Amino acid sequence: MQKPTFKPYRLPSGGWGSAFSVGNILRREGVLASVPVALTRHNKVDGYQCNSCAWVKPASPLPFEFCENGVKAVAWELTAHRCTPDFFAKHTVTELLDWDDYHLEQPGRLTHPLRYDAASDKYVPVSWGHAVEEIARELRAVEDRKKGTVFYSSGRLSNEGSYLYGLLARLYGNNNLPDSSNMCHETTSVALPASIGQGIGTVALDDFGKADCLLFFGQNPGSNSPRMLHPLQEASQRGVPIITYNPLRERGLERFLNPQSAVEMLTRKETRISSQYHQVKAGGDLAALAGICKAVLALHDASLAEGGGPVLDEAFIQEHTHGFDTFLAWLETQEWDKLERRSGLHRADMESTAKVYSVSKAVIAVYGMGLTQHRAGVETVQMLVNLLLMRGNMGRGGAGICPVRGHSNVQGQRTVGITEKPELFPLDRLGAQFGFEPPREAGYNTVEACEAVLKDEVRAFIMLGGNFVRAIPDHGQMEPAWRRIRLTVNVITKLNRSALLPGEISYILPVLGRLEIDETKAGPQVLSMEDTSACVHGNRGLRKPASPHLISEIRLICELARAVLEPNPRVRWDDYMQDYAEIRKEIGETLPDSFWDYERRMWEPGGFQRDMPVKRREWCTDTGRANFVTPNALDEDADMPAIGHDVLRLMTLRSNDQFNTTVYGYDDRFRGINNTRKVVLMNRSDIDRLGLKVGQAVTLKTVADDGIDRRLSGLLVVAYDIPIGCIGGYYPECNVLMPIWHYASGSKTPAAKMIPVTMHADSDRVLEPQLDYAAG
Template identity: 60%
Template structure:
């Protein structure tokens, strides 16, 4: 198939985030997916108290929603899922799997919604129709024949709390904790770092804190493309003259200026609100050094103020009462050399001190961050350094303040809350044992990187995927695809076709599921589900449109049928009863987690959601010391041990366009960065282009050499861009083949996708031409 894309065109985009560009993009995708009327009507119910929660990002639902409580990317996600296009047995009859492997991610998903369960037939190299009974029975037979430790149960982050609870129980009753999820790929340093520092594995900020904050710090999070609804909170803060200080390698449009598409005046006048009051283009991985510099400046200013009899800068009463380890941390900061901090951060001492000065004047500070902070070899230490900065002035457990990690998939945080974790200590295994009468496995399971290692070694024989496009999301794509085909069983529970369906095991099934937006009717009638936002609030969600096919099934139904086909009968686990009435699943969840899900059934549609209890918000520190912990990093280098670092090497940052969400590509335009019609791009600093002997628009090959393996991506077009010298950037997931499997955060094993040393050479095809 040839993609319907224009001739590649690169030209600067001067518009703001939001505005007419966003409106035009929304109109285009509704028309392209054949739902201009029905899609627009559905969007009016998106993120509303009695509607459906967005299937895209996990940003919070406000108690008083806007008329259009969706962003450009959220609208694209709805249009993409509710497309009029269908991908059924007739499509698979026309195409072999080998042929489809040559299609792009966009072309595969653009075929539309999956409508029928399918089984891979090796003889014809095609997927063929199969009944649900045959499919689940065969999956059960395959799983029963395997060592339970050899099967992996992956969850992408979109499944509801109810489905996720059942899925985790299925895996543990089967006999393992092999429950990796998309947290492993993005925010696991948050879970590890915050838990050790403040006793909770999630951020402490709720939506209302944005109404009372005095300062917002942004680190490595592109709000305009990854969580655009947050722009409303940022715009309101700026209208209150709240400063926003940004640290990010690229100048992202959503962090520069925003025109609210819901404001008639702003749209008519094309008025844009300035978002960042300071914008510091830190080097990739330089946040650790930049935050260390801010802490150093604050500690020095505090010492100077106290020395002359003025009030101190630090919140000494908070530090004394609530924290542990301050003296060692202060000594570490004081020992740091400013020249080293400047060199690693890419910022001047003056710039770092300017940010610290604004911070010192603010009473309540929110620290927002994304994967620019987490996806490094020292990602956990980077998260903890931000916590250190907040602790210096008591900015945790205070109204309008705290850490605010921005999560990706709409329920990725909630899945962890109900037990999707490979770490047995994070699941209430003793409660599950008593509740369901079985002995849960106590051995640590496999996270994402470990699952990949197990597939390469041959130890993993089966992979069940609850949503997602795992093969495209993981590092070292070429090597992983080769190994993937050696597995015995692969199962994809999906709404749309993607590459993970085509890199299949010996036995493979595609199981089409209902989307969240569709009405889910079971024995007791239409069902509702729940999920958790980035701000730790639980929300209900109701489907609002008819299913795409009478052959699609709900995720709870699919999980239950696989469980019944795989496990020995257990009278304590009422799979059929749960599927017939999801309120009974919520009752089971409350029995397992009584303090978390108290009366979820009666409150799940409360405007604004139900706040999950977080001890750190009340300045109760569930840590080993009983206090919030200052932590001392090993150094200021976030990626210290990649052997390839020389004059000709650049640090590559993988990033998303504003025309995609995670691995889902909605189109080939990256409006904010001025790219049209292509994703084979390498953004470079103009001085680096000249220094290395290349030219703008030249076609190059990019290679990572980190050990005895050579990893390359060929045919990228150089685009001169405002990016720090020594850095370059390109699109995820196309550049994932360049990430070594071992190149991950040391503590959490999250792939370090934001600083990959690479070399660049003229494309072999160009040289031949």
């Protein structure tokens, strides 16, 4: 590893920086010649769906319908490198635990099923038959099936695989189906149903072309969903105001140079994205939104007093909403000095947003984990909905709420049954369809699964994709507990840290990737996924599998089900394994309102959109209307230590060279950080106030009264444009600082965007040279 450097990045998002980054990863993965051919089918009808983010797949795609992160994900999956049994023969698990996330995945695609051998502390090859037989025997032996077994899945799993996995869990006897959504957008799934009656966004891609104002809260498209920058660029060029609230000034929300435009690349002509940019402090979004709502109300009152028309959509509020009077009374009691103090903004900032919003006729509000991963995340999302409801920005073209999902099918798998909440899936219909009584008890979400592991209640943990132990909070507590589990099964494509924390019995089971041809006796099979706009698309693999020893996730689920469960003539595992169209028929029977004529519609340009009642202004809520939800308070963390002179607000971040726990490299181009991830971003005034220096190594320690010492050392101080009192550090490295009980009230989404910590210097040594990003 080269010496870390910190140097301001002055270029826009996209552009030549993106092109060079793409070239670097293609060379490093040995696919410089082969992957560009595959990319011609990326996000195309009759092609494959991006295996990175869940951003919308258009009906009329660009010639190159991919972004920098999409190319990295494709190169990562189609890499020329192979991680064979020889690799494991050379390295013990104890040795590999000292490797970082990047170097664990660099050996390449896993090629053989493996079982942990405690005597040698190594993974050794095993046959698929032996693996399935032993795993099934262990699952059958679990005494308390409702508590003792967990079926986790990541957002990479297809609709077909997700449906079967959920069916397997329920036939087995529980709803323990936590998934990666629990870690990011479960807050959305709790907040939106209470407010508008559906747990997903209301916006389609064509709405961006109709909107005359866009509001952004806590979402960074430049690094997390770069293809989103194209409709944002088009909106900006039409003169649409784009107003952003985010603690950091993210380059993708500032400036964009379209790498697919030859003219822009040659002339370096860039587009301004945000027309207003407000750096709200971490945990201050609820107060900021309340301030905007209060300012809109003031504009309404002033307009009426002057004989003008109403600013609020009074007809919509009267006909379609409930709870407005209560919300109005609460809003009138909020004091501006408190809103300013809690948000970290000036009153004028919130009023400037209200002025633009009040004259806009079609407004989309976009948000990400900057809102959901807070203790008050549910109420914050609902406050954003309140703002939209005030002017009727629901159920009409160019308007609505747009939560930006992360992993490519994290929304789709929830749709078809991956949920721990029995009320969210039609269990009566499922039971009648397959002739059994589904379990009705709520299962474990991610936090509850972790709590059960800590109490040694979990005997078997199946991980269908993902890097669960690395992604969750409280590494110092969870990793030792994880090794006490009787059975851990890692269904993955590349090695990760979770697989290096084996239980008494542990397996690595490598499976096909989304871009690989999945051929059964019935011929090549296809899959389907759902994007963040609730559109479902077909996926056709195009490359030869990385190893002849790989099997599909669907075959693995079916083989396990046959070995674990009692025979049921209505559940045709053999048929599902050979012909995935048979699975889609079952999905259509369970969910007929959205998945009718599934086989044909998933190949339509742009896919087909699930039924969305809000678009018709139908509100499936307890009141039959859209609800104004009044928050309990503006305190972000009323039960946590006060943020003061010594306590800082830590928010975890992803780098430009990262997707979830997958680290593609050690450069965060947009933030000017190179060759390291061990950094803490700080405001220059906080550095001076605490007597620190840029480049100095420090230790962060969590402020909590549960008696557990959570700390992370060796982080280099980087001066950065971040609100005073707030600091930033990378996920998942900083997860060790987040208690398992520090989560959003109501959703239990880990509150990774505001962790109270203290800081002290490790030594007086300072990394040279002391480059000051903030000054740049």
